[in-house]
Amino acid sequence: xxQLDDLDRAILRILKEDARLTISEIxxxxxxxxxxxxxxxxxxxxxxIIDKYTILVGKELQPKSLAVVYIQAETPxxxxxxxxxxxxxxxxxxxxPNVLAVARSGKDGVxxxxxxxxxxxxxxxxxxxxxxxxxxxxxxxxxxDEFVKGEEIxxxxxxx
Amino acid sequence: xxQLDDLDRAILRILKEDARLTISEIxxxxxxxxxxxxxxxxxxxxxxIIDKYTILVGKELQPKSLAVVYIQAETPxxxxxxxxxxxxxxxxxxxxPNVLAVARSGKDGVxxxxxxxxxxxxxxxxxxxxxxxxxxxxxxxxxxDEFVKGEEIxxxxxxx
Numbered sequence: 001x002x003q004l005d006d007l008d009r010a011i012l013r014i015l016k017e018d019a020r021l022t023i024s025e026i027x028x029x030x031x032x033x034x035x036x037x038x039x040x041x042x043x044x045x046x047x048x049i050i051d052k053y054t055i056l057v058g059k060e061l062q063p064k065s066l067a068v069v070y071i072q073a074e075t076p077x078x079x080x081x082x083x084x085x086x087x088x089x090x091x092x093x094x095x096x097p098n099v100l101a102v103a104r105s106g107k108d109g110v111x112x113x114x115x116x117x118x119x120x121x122x123x124x125x126x127x128x129x130x131x132x133x134x135x136x137x138x139x140x141x142x143x144x145d146e147f148v149k150g151e152e153i154x155x156x157x158x159x160x
Numbered sequence: 161x162x163q164l165d166d167l168d169r170a171i172l173r174i175l176k177e178d179a180r181l182t183i184s185e186i187x188x189x190x191x192x193x194x195x196x197x198x199x200x201x202x203x204x205x206x207x208x209i210i211d212k213y214t215i216l217v218g219k220e221l222q223p224k225s226l227a228v229v230y231i232q233a234e235t236p237x238x239x240x241x242x243x244x245x246x247x248x249x250x251x252x253x254x255x256x257p258n259v260l261a262v263a264r265s266g267k268d269g270v271x272x273x274x275x276x277x278x279x280x281x282x283x284x285x286x287x288x289x290x291x292x293x294x295x296x297x298x299x300x301x302x303x304x305d306e307f308v309k310g311e312e313i314x315x316x317x318x319x320x
Binding site for chain 1: 172217261271273300304305313315317
């Protein structure tokens with residue numbers, strides 16, 4: 001289990017909002033000594049609670065149309081083939097720049113997050129690059145039309 | 161359209177990997193004057209190409225089991241009701257801490273990314289909090305068993 005106290009969590013929340021803040025700025029906000037904040041951040045990094053400092057890119061670099069695509073492969077007679085085929089699909093999709101995320105889903109499925117400049121291009125991409133894959137049982141496309149929570153994942157995944 | 165040259169993109173890529181690097185460290189890596197790098201970063205921030213500096217949290221703070229859930233509402237006789245009902249569902253889901261992301265999908269659908277400590281808890285959460293919603297046509301659950309690309313979204317969305 002993770003042992004984090006209120007101060008650790010407060011520091012994490014501040015860094016999530018602005019990871020550029022200096023230790024003295026964070027210390028001032030929390031009304032704690034700089035040495036304490038410095039020590040806590042060092043520990044959080046050592047424990048890998050803070051895994052990475054990164055940037056999110058703005059709208060201009062983000063794809064305008066997004067969809068979650070679920071791909072289910074046909075279950076073949078030889079089970080070993082299914083495993084290799086799913087590995088092949090996930091690898092192939094990962095290499096495409098407008099496939100932002102790929103995960104295996106169950107024994108015979110793959111979920112992909114696809115981004116394109118317009119709904120038309122997105123549909124074309126799915127038609128040409130996903131629906132044409134051999135031995136598929138089904139492909140379901142769920143457009144993400146408007147985020148209510150978690151929209152920042154696009155700024156994290158968008159290519160630069 | 162976005163006007164970015166190779167140097168802008170190189171800076172963005174470096175900051176994506178480690179947003180704590182100083183201007184002089186970035187300048188050294190790119191073999192460019194500090195003043196140039198400073199100016200470019202300033203411009204990237206002003207143009208909101210760099211939208212945010214943030215942290216990703218490590219595995220310990222991340223939910224162990226994730227699933228994409230697609231929720232489709234029944235199309236009622238009065239269309240205005242559908243709109244209000246979808247708004248209600250998205251708002252309600254957004255408030256739940258283990259719903260990491262929520263987006264509208266089409267006129268009658270919602271896509272949510274749900275995270276829990278175990279597959280059992282995740283299923284229970286879906287059964288108790290999503291499948292019990294009134295007037296649903298269908299709920300589809302796609303577990304995300306193993307990320308091949310884009311796994312860092314979990315470290316961005318995990319609560320602290």
